[in-house]
Amino acid sequence: MDETIRTILAEHGHLPVDVASISDEDDLYQAGMTSHASVNVMLALEDEFDIEFPEAMLRKSTFESVVAIRTAIGELTAS
Amino acid sequence: MSTGMAIRVGADVVAVHQVAESVTRFGARYLERVYTEHELSSCAGPPSVRAAGLAARFAAKEATIKVLRPVGHQPDWRSVEVRRHAEGWCTMALAGHAATLAEQAGIADLAVSLTHEGDVAAAVVVALCGSGTEAVA
Numbered sequence: 001m002d003e004t005i006r007t008i009l010a011e012h013g014h015l016p017v018d019v020a021s022i023s024d025e026d027d028l029y030q031a032g033m034t035s036h037a038s039v040n041v042m043l044a045l046e047d048e049f050d051i052e053f054p055e056a057m058l059r060k061s062t063f064e065s066v067v068a069i070r071t072a073i074g075e076l077t078a079s
Numbered sequence: 080m081s082t083g084m085a086i087r088v089g090a091d092v093v094a095v096h097q098v099a100e101s102v103t104r105f106g107a108r109y110l111e112r113v114y115t116e117h118e119l120s121s122c123a124g125p126p127s128v129r130a131a132g133l134a135a136r137f138a139a140k141e142a143t144i145k146v147l148r149p150v151g152h153q154p155d156w157r158s159v160e161v162r163r164h165a166e167g168w169c170t171m172a173l174a175g176h177a178a179t180l181a182e183q184a185g186i187a188d189l190a191v192s193l194t195h196e197g198d199v200a201a202a203v204v205v206a207l208c209g210s211g212t213e214a215v216a
Contacts, residue, residue, distance in 0.1 A: 014097060035141050036093055036101075039113060039156070043105045058153050 004048055005069050009033075012040040024066040038063045045069065051076040087186075087206040089145030091138040095198045098137065099130035113137065113156045121163040134200035135193040136161045142204040143171055143189065147180040154180065161191065169193055171204065185209040 002024065010019040013028065014037040022031055033041070041063055042053055051073065053062070062072045101109045110119060114133060122132035140159045147154065154177035162172045171189040173181050181189075186206045193202045 034093075035091075035144075036097060036137055039109070040097075040101055040105070043101075043108055043112070046108075055155050056152070058155065059151055060153060061151070 001070055001073065002066060005045070005066055005073075008041060008044045008048060009066070012044045013037050014040075022066070024070075026066075027064055028066075029060065029064060033063075041069075045073065049073050049077060083209070085208045087146045087148075087184075087208055089142035089204045089206075090202065091141035091145070092199060092201045093134040093138045093141075095127075095131050095134045095195065095200050098134040098200075099126060102126070102130065102133070113140075115157050115160045117163075118161055121161070131195040131200055135195050135202055138200050139169075139171065139191050139193055139202035139204060142191070142202045143173075143177070146186070146189070146204050146206045147177060147184065149176075149180055152176060161193070181206075 006019050009015065009022075009028070013019070013033045015022070015028070016032040022028070028038075038060075046052055053072070053076070057072055057076075061068060063069055114122075114136065118133075118136050122129045122136070124132075139161045140156055143159045144154060154173075155175060158173060158175040158177040160172045160174070162170050164170065169191055171191050173189075184206075185208045187209055188207055190205045191202060193200070195201070
């Protein structure tokens with residue numbers, strides 16, 4: 001799952017650094033991901049994992065790191 | 080002299096081409112997730128013109144959220160709306176969680192200014208904060 005998340009971040013996160021240089025715990029916003037880019041990441045994750053992020057999960061923290069995204073997807077696919 | 084009021088300012092910049100790419104890549108899902116019907120109808124025109132208007136509106140939404148200072152749960156993008164008036168100027172309209180945050184901060188009114196030039200769209204939002212349910216510094 002992490003590789004898929006990283007591929008989506010590389011394609012839609014508009015990060016100014018190589019995604020490979022970011023650890024699972026690094027803050028993606030601190031790394032340069034904008035709010036608008038996070039919308040694209042969210043939509044791409046929904047496409048890839050066939051999920052929909054409910055409004056209650058639309059927190060900055062949901063998309064702030066690879067591990068946070070992995071956790072959110074895990075919650076949605078388990079339900 | 081203190082008036083018991085405080086001012087909050089938020090600003091944001093959005094790259095127009097990234098909005099155009101989002102429209103191309105995600106289409107209606109992107110548009111309907113982020114913008115209200117009024118905002119979409121305000122941004123009619125050729126794709127490049129539309130993308131610039133949408134980018135300025137996204138910047139206004141983000142600038143407003145900076146003013147609202149949410150902790151944890153973020154307001155839905157569509158609950159922060161740019162209302163374009165017939166004369167051409169714009170105001171912000173809040174609903175749902177965004178309206179609740181404004182009420183808590185004692186924000187009675189928001190002023191917004193949008194602009195775009197080339198690939199850059201930007202917005203500045205100013206709020207006058209009075210006596211909300213939280214302390215205003």
